[in-house]
Amino acid sequence: MTDYRPARRRALLTALGLSASLLLGGCASTGGAALSATTVAPYRQTLALQGSIGINYLRDGKRESLTGTFQWQQTPAATDVTLVSPTGQTVAVLHVTPAQASLQQSGQPLRTAADLDSLTTQTLGWSLPVAGLRDWLQGYATDAQGQRFSASPARNTVVTRDGWKVEYMTWQDEQATVPQPKRIELTRLGAGEVEELAIRIAIRPSVEE
Template sequence: MLRPLLIALALSTVAGCATTPSGPVSSATVAPYRDEVALAGRIGVNYSHDGKKESLTVSFNWQQTSTTTDVTLTLPTGQTAAVINVTPASATLTESGKPPQRAPDLDTLTRKALGWTLPVSGLREWLQGYATDRDGKRFVASPANDTVITRDGWKLDYVSWQDDQAAVPQPKRIDATRIVLGEAVDDVNIRVVIFPSEK
């Protein structure tokens, strides 16, 4: 089942970057990066496969600690499509009704499952409004500073915020487009919508 697998791998690959932001953040109105995060939302992926444009959408539950990331992907029917577990030692993808696939890391897992590596990293940071720009500098998103091209070639647009008037706004929607030599390419486009946290 390529479609749930593709989105599972998109999420698992971006989940693999577990680095804590380097260097201080200059603005006092920016939420500090958190190693421990629990989020829920929806992710949509547009991609090309065998010359045809495809798209799919799943809901996700995201749990991360300083060393692990666990993601559960749910289809619109309510069925669990895949469960992803990432640790410093391994990456595991379990699709419904199939034996788990394991690899030492996410790049190996994506190559094993798809035959090619999905070139995404950093969602652990993106979901919190952080990224590393193409010059290797720390980017912190805000309603006034909402676009960046990352070091690994993704253009991130922070389209909307949970509350853009809040003292510390949190991302609500993030659009990610693959960039090659300054131009958008249509192999993979990702839209992430983060649901408001339950208080």
């Protein structure tokens, strides 16, 4: 009498292996769909935008604040920032490259330094983190662990590697596939000579060059 049990076992194992393959294939497909649903906008080395800015800081026990507008021009090689008062007067023009930073104020000689933080703190009284803003204005950051962070309406706060807390408060269009930041709040304690520093930025829709 022929024993068909080994053949049945082989057939069963083959069927189970096929089912497992289909199941794993289905999981992989689902993972791909989840990844595409969280797609973020590509980082832009070249960027032009403008908006409003408010600064509040504590220095030597004295609290100061100011508001105005800004214009931002960014290329792979440099960043140019123009700060304008509410009356339309140019407060400062910054030009930053990896090798040097310069700051021009109306009626004042051009100042240059290798360190933008100390340059802006000495001249303006507060520090403008231009290097970080190249990322933050687009919804990116490097977190305290050195990992790349991509902001979204559901994931809107990060503490950066250099001690800034970046909060994305509102978005240009939360229903967009890739929402862009609209209002950002930056805070830092013990920022060099400044004891407390808070910067609020409202961005108008950016224009890619």
